[in-house]
């Protein structure tokens with residue numbers, strides 16, 4: 101692949117769509133009535149409730165830029181797909197996003213271009229119809245930008261708050277701080293970035309988050325670098341996280357919160373990070389860690405695993421941390 105000349109098929113087919121229809125469907129049931137009624141609708145390029153298996157995701161490079169004060173987010177995703185069966189159709193999930201296909205890069209055939217793009221609202225699927233079919237055993241990169249709104253409810257990328265007290269007790273009044281977090285399960289990843297949002301479509305994720313300096317961000321894996329992102333927004337930086345092992349999109353987690361909350365790394369049998377929004381006495385903090393270790397030991401014996409299933413504990417009822425799993429590869 102490396103030797104082939106990458107051909108940029110500049111498409112810039114910007115197709116904006118905003119969906120207002122709330123989907124009330126659960127993936128996972130092959131015999132869902134939607135699937136049956138959709139089949140045979142020849143006007144749509146794809147009508148099955150499940151995604152086609154001709155393309156499988158290998159890797160996603162996701163850059164997310166939430167703006168908490170404006171309750172919006174934007175981002176960029178590159179989906180690297182492996183061609184399992186020859187096809188001219190790329191189908192994936194997206195919901196309540198404004199999407200713009202920037203580029204389809206295919207090493208194999210310079211003459212492949214984008215013929216048509218569209219949205220299948222009922223299935224929450226977006227499709228890209230190519231001018232010629234892709235060959236088996238090749239790789240195609242689909243580069244897209246997207247925009248959306250931060251949800252007030254705990255679905256997709258949502259806004260939340262936590263209260264905080266100053267650590268030196270100089271100001272006993274509680275302050276309310278803003279945060280955004282993700283809740284991707286079971287089918288909400290598609291509301292945060294376009295992806296093949298079915299549990300069996302696992303892939304590696306390389307996640308970056310753009311934030312203002314007085315915020316912090318977390319994701320599934322360890323932070324790799326923090327670089328300047330003032331081109332994206334004034335005084336902003338970008339946190340880049342290590343590549344995850346192959347996981348389903350619904351396991352991706354991201355949190356951005358104001359720096360007033362504190363994370364202390366405690367090492368017992370293994371490191372655990374305690375998320376605190378109000379200062380705790382050391383003994384109290386030890387209690388939290390001991391409880392977490394007991395829970396882990398139970399899960400370890402039950403599931404027969406050696407790695408801790410989580411890396412953060414929060415005693416402050418800051419729910420989003422429930423979704424951060426330890427996934428160091």
Ligand SMILES: *[C@@H]1O[C@H](CO)[C@@H](O)[C@H](O)[C@H]1NC(C)=O
Nearest residue numbers: 166167169170311312333334
């Ligand atoms: C959010 O939007 C405001 C107003 O446009 C801007 O001043 C701020 O820098 C933005 N923050 C981020 C993180 O983009």
